[in-house]
Amino acid sequence: MSSCGNPQSTDADELMPRRLKFGRSRVCVRCRENPGNIVIRHAVYCRDCFSPLVTMKFRKALQPAINASAGTSKRPRLKAEGNLLMAFSGGLGSSVLLDIIHSTYFSGQPPVDEDGNPVGGKKHPRNASVWPSASVCYVEVCSAFPGMRDRTEEVRGAVEQYPSFEFVPLRVEDAFDKSWWEQVGGAPSAFQLSVDLGIGNLSLASASSTPPDLTPVESMRTYLASLPTPTAVSSAIQNLVRMLTLHAARSRGASHLLLGTSLTSLSIGLISSISQGGGYATREELQEEWTPSGFGSTETSRPISIVRPLRDVTMKECAAYAWWNDIKIVGRDKSARAIQGIANLTKDFIVGLEKDYPSTVSTIARTCAKLAPKDAPNGNCILCQRPVQHGIQEWKSRISIRSYADAKLALAAHTHPSSQCDPPAQPLDPMPSLTPRLCYSCHTTLTSRSSRGLKTTGHLPAPLPVWSKQSGQSEMRDAIADYLLDG
Amino acid sequence: MLRRGDSDPETLSVSVQVLTLSLRRSNHCSLVRSMAPASCALCQNAKAILKRPKTGQQICKDCFFYVFETEVHHTILESSLFKPGDRVAIGASGGKDSTVLAYVMKTLNDRYNYALELFLLSIDEGITGYRDDSLETVKRNQQQYDMPLKILSYDELYGWTMDAIVSQIGKKNNCTFCGVFRRQALDRGAATLNVDHIVTGHNADDIAETVLMNIMRGDIARLGRCTMICTQGEDTIKRSKPFKYAYEKEIVMYAYFKKLDYFSTECIYSPDAYRGHARAFLKDLEAARPSAIIDIIHSGEAFEVREEVKATQKAQQTCIRCGYMSSNELCKACTLLEGLERGMANSVITDRARKKINALGPAPDSLRTIPHYRSPLPVVSVEAPSHS
Structure with a gap:
């Protein structure tokens, strides 16, 4: 063994041991008795110790967000201000979420007296649930993908395993359905807000150029078809689902909306969001509190905490938990995965990287948790309701010159090398623009083109989701009032 | 080597191949080869000959130089x-x-x-x-x-x-x-x-x-x-x-x-x-x-x-050996150089490995080190371009 630099040594104990995939021993690091069944980043766990480990991480992530004011107690009694809504996609993370929430907070029976009634009465604080009621919201997206199967009934079957949960099925086209909007407490509105995505400045369409009454499905398809890239389509669908779920939570008086985002999915979401210009909302990607505005009663206007209790549990751990606890996974349709957009590219990249560099996903999440937005926000985005940064358009026009209409360029025009390239006169656009009310990500979603050129969709104005009217209704209505032909 | 300074046809051909490869390696932004010649999206006068990778606009050469x-x-x-x-x-x-x-x-x-x-x-x-x-x-x-x-x-x-x-x-x-x-x-x-x-x-x-x-x-x-x-x-x-x-x-x-x-x-x-x-x-x-x-x-x-989080980050200091800015007593360059000089270069890549080399004792006095850094120094004469 001369190559190790210690030729005198013949003792095997003195040789450098090979690094093992697991820690020092094959015995569970927790109970130190049973042989290990799973390796989680070099630590070995047995099956019996593994599930409590996952639920412990789950509770540690969730419980600090439950009580608005815990007082000075180190272990405050858990009591949420409102109801609970869980977002369910049929995937691994949300299936594990439902199971743990049910087994931890809804399956325990309070002690009963001789007559079978809870000791102390049903309203005794000890016998009350953390949340008065719990619902599971599923948004069916099959209308957005040709040939995709409707899986609402399969999902209903999976949710019905948990009798304490109420099933709330929604469809992605509800985002364009006035009747659904009124049903969830939104203000009724006669006019349809549309935007012309063929024009760079995103002019709101006047009543005369707005397409005739479309069904919600047609509106949604027109909206998605007018988006410039597959990335934009995938991002728009994700945002529609998110906003539908938020409004469902609001309308049901929820104080907490739980998502089944695992650590792996969280890291993918963070990198994907940053790659689409969403750096300003990195904090919201991790933990968010949404305060609805413009809705009447206090119960449906209370802030909703959006919590990801599986944020410290990797996808591998979720899979093992689901397998060992016999959790039925409905699964997700592959059509959505076929979109070659930034979200799916990021997923492939992170999942691939995790094999060679297993700590990457947790590093990404931990690093992003140390970040904060640089400046105070300038209102909320009309589409995603996340904070809007100041000066987005100035920044974009400074770093990418798209026309010679810019004042700075007009000043410098005399230095233009080509006498043929005089700045052309730009036609004045009489219609108000959606641009100032969008965050960087949503503006990029609507405007950033593919390298293959602009899609030609016949330039029909794209209808906007119903909540965009609520967000900017009064200002926008004033702005376009002169162009509206009816009420 | 890509040289377009001369008009040698062979060099030019190689250059075009290299550029085409560079531009087309991952997507389609490049020289415009559409069937119908489009006019420049910026000046509207000249014929567009390229698609700008940054904006996707089809523009002419002069406008490209100008906006860049x-x-x-x-x-x-x-x-x-x-x-x-x-x-x-x-x-x-x-x-x-x-x-x-x-x-x-x-x-x-x-x-x-x-x-x-x-x-x-x-x-x-x-x-x-x-x-x-x-x-x-x-x-x-x-x-x-x-x-x-x-x-x-x-x-x-x-x-x-x-x-x-x-x-x-x-x-x-x-x-x-x-x-x-x-x-x-x-x-x-x-x-x-x-x-x-x-x-x-x-x-x-x-x-x-x-x-x-x-x-x-x-x-x-x-x-x-x-x-x-x-x-x-x-x-x-x-x-x-x-x-x-x-x-x-x-x-x-x-x-x-x-x-x-x-x-x-x-x-x-x-x-x-x-x-x-x-x-x-x-x-x-x-x-x-x-x-x-x-x-x-x-x-x-x-x-x-x-x-x-910023409050927990290390304050900047000066390297005790060469005077360059550093977040530790020794700057990274001096640490790496010491590893090379002592024949243990691979031991100084990480902080943990650095502790191991420290455990072997102080650096020998004969160790070659980087000259002390002083900023700024007086102007020195430099090689001027010769106009041949």
């Missing part, structure tokens, strides 16, 4: 990078970025009367078959742009060439040595030129890649500063990236259409696997949506490290 240069000008103005009379060193490797940077800096300096005194500063890492050839390009640039040139070598400064380092440590981790040594060498070279500012050719792709890399490896300190256009330590010269928003593809296009003379070979010692993954990922993102590069930079500019 004007965007760099806006970047310089917006950040107030220079003041009249500043002495500015352009970090020149002979590659496409630094060659285009030297050309654009000279153009803008003349066009907008920046009143800057420009220098070329090159670092010779001592990589046979790579740096020696690229330095020949820099020497030609010196003549073409009529700028003084200073070349500082690793051998002169550290007593080691990269060839010698690689022969001791192998190719793995050699980029760590090269990167750390180059950063300090640039500052030392700039100090000898007595300049106020160093500009480097880092482009938008480099910055977007660095943002992703720093998030993925949890380097919060670098993440906080990697999108800054200008960085300056307490004891170092200002360093800026005027091409911060310029796409790599556009830099190649600019060099091609301007017929600039640059050296296009990849470094022979650059197998940085992790960075390679990040770069490949970025190229995929760019192919999916070209604005991804600028969107990542926007993200990087939109967030900052939280105040309570």
